[in-house]
Amino acid sequence: MSKKRYLALTGGVGGAKLALGLSQLLTAEQLSFAVNTGDDFEHLGLHISPDIDTLVYTLSGQSNPDTGWGRRDESWQFMQSLEQLGGETWFRLGDRDLAMHIQRTRQLAAGKSLTEITNRLAKALGIEHQILPMSDDPVRTRVQTQSGWMDFQEYFVKQQCRPAVTGFEYSGSEMAAINPQLVELLHSDNLAGILICPSNPFVSIDPILALPGMRQALIDSKAPVIAISPVVGGTAIKGPTVKMMQELSIPNTASWVAGHYADVLDGFVLDQQDAGLKAGVESLGLSVNCTQTVMNTLEDRVALAQDCLDFLHQLN
Numbered sequence: 506m507s508k509k510r511y512l513a514l515t516g517g518v519g520g521a522k523l524a525l526g527l528s529q530l531l532t533a534e535q536l537s538f539a540v541n542t543g544d545d546f547e548h549l550g551l552h553i554s555p556d557i558d559t560l561v562y563t564l565s566g567q568s569n570p571d572t573g574w575g576r577r578d579e580s581w582q583f584m585q586s587l588e589q590l591g592g593e594t595w596f597r598l599g600d601r602d603l604a605m606h607i608q609r610t611r612q613l614a615a616g617k618s619l620t621e622i623t624n625r626l627a628k629a630l631g632i633e634h635q636i637l638p639m640s641d642d643p644v645r646t647r648v649q650t651q652s653g654w655m656d657f658q659e660y661f662v663k664q665q666c667r668p669a670v671t672g673f674e675y676s677g678s679e680m681a682a683i684n685p686q687l688v689e690l691l692h693s694d695n696l697a698g699i700l701i702c703p704s705n706p707f708v709s710i711d712p713i714l715a716l717p718g719m720r721q722a723l724i725d726s727k728a729p730v731i732a733i734s735p736v737v738g739g740t741a742i743k744g745p746t747v748k749m750m751q752e753l754s755i756p757n758t759a760s761w762v763a764g765h766y767a768d769v770l771d772g773f774v775l776d777q778q779d780a781g782l783k784a785g786v787e788s789l790g791l792s793v794n795c796t797q798t799v800m801n802t803l804e805d806r807v808a809l810a811q812d813c814l815d816f817l818h819q820l821n
């Protein structure tokens with residue numbers, strides 16, 4: 506049987522960019538996504554799954570191009586009315602986006618799994634690719650800061666990433682089961698490659714890798730595993746990755762990210778600006794591909810996706 510299936514691990518806005526590029530090159534039979542659910546939280550009585558929604562909106566062309574999260578062409582009547590009533594409006598829920606959270610919450614209350622609900626919602630928005638929540642069990646990223654532990658959205662949105670971080674935990678991960686459909690995919694013989702997308706290592710990828718058995722499954726997989734650096738020239742394209750690294754006294758380099766994932770990787774993708782780091786990353790026992798990883802246009806997203814597929818093909 507020809508190897509023909511790819512799996513991308515993603516979370517957040519950065520990962521969704523490459524996910525979109527991959528979705529333009531590979532059919533639903535050739536590509537599945539495993540997405541972080543550590544950002545999930547209960548808010549206003551709703552179950553909100555931000556990284557699932559960022560991926561779903563991005564793949565369906567519905568995402569807000571300025572923020573990367575929420576929907577484009579949004580209106581904010583609900584938020585305005587909630588404000589008037591003294592409700593919590595720090596986490597911005599647009600009128601169109603609200604429908605997603607209402608529908609998910611109702612389906613969960615009806616006993617459906619997050620996986621089943623995600624599949625229905627994605628299909629409703631015209632997405633054919635399989636989007637697998639990393640687990641149907643609750644995993645919640647929590648951030649340790651100088652002012653104590655806080656839930657992820659409290660840190661990321663309410664506190665706007667201001668507190669200095671000193672650590673993370675992915676509460677519930679020790680008891681959580683990897684999505685069975687993801688386990689099946691990881692063990693399948695026709696897997697041609699696994700990609701760790703350029704997402705924040707600490708709050709988008711590590712929650713996935715923290716699931717019992719996940720790192721081992723990647724190590725044992727017959728498919729080559731590559732990661733694309735979320736750090737370019739010492740800066741993060743988007744979000745608090747570099748700020749977190751500095752606060753944790755970690756070198757804000759692509760090399761550090763390569764080392765962080767090295768035990769599960771076969772290859773690492775550096776931006777051409779970081780070509781000078783190639784030998785260092787190779788000394789970790791990894792193959793290295795240097796290319797343009799900064800994605801400003803759809804063409805950039807597709808070009809990087811193609812580079813990654815070519816790289817995986819070389820590693821097979």
Ligand code: FO1
Nearest residue numbers: 517544554555558574575595596597661662
């Ligand atoms: N991020 C913000 O910085 N501010 C917001 O008000 C906000 C609202 C929001 C609503 C729905 C959704 O799916 C995502 C939202 N995000 C918001 C992003 C969210 O915090 C994600 O966890 C980040 O994208 C990190 O992955």
